[in-house]
Amino acid sequence: MTVLLILSVDTSGKTASCAIAEDGLLLGYRMLYTARAHSQILLPMAKELLSETGHTAQDVDLFAAADGPGSYTGLRIGIAAMQALAFAGGKHCAGISTLEGLAWNLCGREGVLCACLAARKDLCYCAFFESSGETVRRLTEDRILPAAEISAQIAAYAQPVMVIGDGADLLKKEALCSFHAAPMHLRSQSACGIAMAAMHAEPQQPEELTVRYLQEVKIG
Numbered sequence: 001m002t003v004l005l006i007l008s009v010d011t012s013g014k015t016a017s018c019a020i021a022e023d024g025l026l027l028g029y030r031m032l033y034t035a036r037a038h039s040q041i042l043l044p045m046a047k048e049l050l051s052e053t054g055h056t057a058q059d060v061d062l063f064a065a066a067d068g069p070g071s072y073t074g075l076r077i078g079i080a081a082m083q084a085l086a087f088a089g090g091k092h093c094a095g096i097s098t099l100e101g102l103a104w105n106l107c108g109r110e111g112v113l114c115a116c117l118a119a120r121k122d123l124c125y126c127a128f129f130e131s132s133g134e135t136v137r138r139l140t141e142d143r144i145l146p147a148a149e150i151s152a153q154i155a156a157y158a159q160p161v162m163v164i165g166d167g168a169d170l171l172k173k174e175a176l177c178s179f180h181a182a183p184m185h186l187r188s189q190s191a192c193g194i195a196m197a198a199m200h201a202e203p204q205q206p207e208e209l210t211v212r213y214l215q216e217v218k219i220g
Contacts, residue, residue: 007046007060007085008195011038011078012070012098013117013166018046019191020053024199027053029192038077046081057085064198066189067095068212069125069142070117075211083206092203095210101193102164103129103136105186112139112157114150114179116167117189122147124167125214135200144214151177165189 009018016038017031028049034041050056063082068075079095086093099115106113110133117125124147128139147170154161155177163171164182171179181187 004061005055005059006062006064006195006198007050007057007082008064008096008191008198009042009046009078009082010066010098010101010189010191010194011042011074012066012068013074013189015188015190016041016045016074017189017191018042018049019195020049020055021192021195021199026192026195027055029190031188031190033188038074042077042081058089060085060089060091062092062094062198062203063206064094064096064194064201065209066098066101066194067209068098069119069144069214070098070189072211072213075213079209079211083209086206091206093206093209094198094201094203095208095212096194096197096201097127097142097212098189099125099127099142099165100129100136100138100197102189103127103131104193104196105190106162106164106182107131107136107196108133109162111159112161114154114161114163115165116150116163116171117165118167118170119144119214122170124150124170126150126167128153136197142212142214147171147173154179
């Protein structure tokens, strides 16, 4: 399938974002750091962005969403929204790792990338990638690891490593290795990264889209 128009969302953390891309061109992007529930702002944000770019949901060929790791409730909201729009239009979806989306934020930088998000206590969600300056290649699977172990892995690389995500703050506290932190405007989860990764992903049926979670969900 040739993807023409992508609507992507990321609701994995404290930011809510959506993006519209067409044949590799970013048509529009919205990101909001918010204390409000993603369910209150995501669909209105997406609808407004579609309208401002001269499109409707019916024009979208692929609906992409971050599918984890991250906030379980937030992820479910983003996935449910993209599923609903895809079902309504008979379109495809793409579930993208939150960490892979982060790595694509820095795809223009050559070298090793460490996508790292704070989880709980001294644990982080983490995955390593390598960027050619144009595309991103995965080096490790998504994992949840102690910050000290991630620092040791960064130190083991024979080249500078760029860390993307709020886990960089926790790694700095460990002070076990030196690394470069991504700049402010590229550090957070972003629907732009999700869109770029979705361009290289295998399309899914809406019912195949599901949350991938790296730690046990506690109920009750």
